[in-house]
Amino acid sequence: MTYNVLYATPDTGTVRAIEAVDPDVVALQEISEPRLRHIADELDYYFHHSDEHEANEEDTGLLSRYPISRPTRYGALLYLTVDDPIRIANVHLSPYPYEPYALRDDEMTPREAVAQARKTRSPEIKPVLDALSKSVQEDVPTFLMGDFNEPSHLDWTPAAAEAGLHLGLEVPWPTSRAVTERGFRDAFRVAHPDEVKRPGYTWTTLTGDPDEVHDRIDFIYVAGASVSVETAYTVGLRDASPTDRSVSGYPSDHRSVVTTVSLAPSPSDP
Template sequence: MSRFPIIDPPNSDGLYVFVEVAPGRVVAVANTHLPSDPYGPYLVRDGGSRADVLKLERDTRLQAAKDAVEPLPNLAEHGIPVFLTGDFNSPSHLDWTPAVAKARADVPFSVDWPASHALADAGMVDTYREAHSDPVKDPGFTWTPGGPEEDAHEVFDRIDWVLRAGPGHTVASRVVGEGDVSPYPTDHRGVVSTVDVRPAVPPTMAAPAQRNVDLGDPIVVTYHGTDAVTLRDSSGRVVARQQTPRGNGTVRFATKALSKGRYEVNGAPVWLYPRDEPAQVRTTRKSYRAGQPITVDFANAPGMGLDWISVFKQGDGNDAYLVYAYTHSEIEGRLTIGADGIGDWPLPPGRYVVRLLPDDGLRSVAESKPFTVS
């Protein structure tokens, strides 16, 4: 949510957007949510060693952190201010220091947490620590103000961050929680950071406002620095073309006379579906052997950055996900859930379904027919 226009740039793969904070000037914003389980501080609490927790973090969260940050350093190098926010489900290497280990009973030893270190190596600056450099004096706990998920022997930590890269500096940063809103509605505190930046001129582009458009609604395109915006069908045929003045602006293409399917706007894909057509997800087989990868086809997905497809035991709720993979913002496609998926693998024998859930949420928009693992 933003009071400024949000632009989904071509080739972003759903990993970041541009926010137009001044006419013709943008910053890049990305958001992520690293895997939550198993949780490193709980392993330490329960007697795990430094070596144990480092292995857990490398196996569970490190690659997800690298994937989230992968396109961002290039943007920063080209002078675009970059922000990466989210629930990282990991403490920071800036927090579990030798000084903190001496001061806090729940931190028995220092830990160079791999996810946060990888993000720092990619040039991301932790704005809260930039404003509050002493983790003993200002721990900045975001997990947890309490809630139904709270463990009876909870470990409190700072796992929600606002990171920045590129030109700029942090002016202030603070934690927002139950002292600001009562009753506080969630199990994570928030972080508000104020950063002084010089927004950048975006690259030449034509960016559809949505990747999935209802037939009958217009395709709305924001452009910068291009002479024309062209709509092509899946065969490459020009369906419509609009000349554009140099600079920035918006054009619209009518869709009432078009057919369902895939189109491209200056190379950026757009899908058209009838308004009431549901999302679909299905497995390519009715049965699998234990340990055999599960191939899944999906269509009419929302196309959000963290859409995911997960396996569930037949009849279980959406919070009982077993193993999953992200769609990478694709509207239609095929993915494989197996040993490289996130979660429990291999699946034991039983009856299962797969579901498509938008944007890291727990609301399903499509469910497959049941399949068997034997």
């Protein structure tokens, strides 16, 4: 589960949303260390706060049903068993400038939006991908989750533009391209390959503003031959369509994303 909990929202609603899903691992954004500790205590999770996150210091944290054996700058190595490690990374990339708003307001062309997005977030995502490269190369199950604050090139496609989605524009967003070029798969798009039928919006849960640009900016990426995506869905407000699973009192302006995966046994297993 990846979940931007929104600064200063009530923990009761956040706890309720996590309880409704009962995930093994949660990547949280906009979370302080004291708040993370409190939620972990409430739900009986192990936790790790990434207080050295380069883009947003003291901003991201992990909850895990499994012991967190090797915390890192961007996440942790978890051991499901002594022979089965998985690598988790959690990011909260820069929210501003938010290029879809500039596109909506005719302040940028798609080419300019891509250039601005590359300038803003490429320096943030590159060290994360570099830190994960060894795990990906060694075929360790690896998960990159978070609030990327940038849409996906898998969503702003010619088919989506023809259907009138995403301002009717095709945009090859650079951060999602950089992630997939490093061997990651977008779990939501694996489970729901039709970007027109299942846009999977995570931003924003707020409704009523006809000028708001709704989009998918919260992602779970997976890597590793043993990782198979089984399901992927969004969690949010009861009255905010199209949320896949609704939680009464859901407090955040982001829908969270939940993915269920299966892990094939390693070749050394009996």
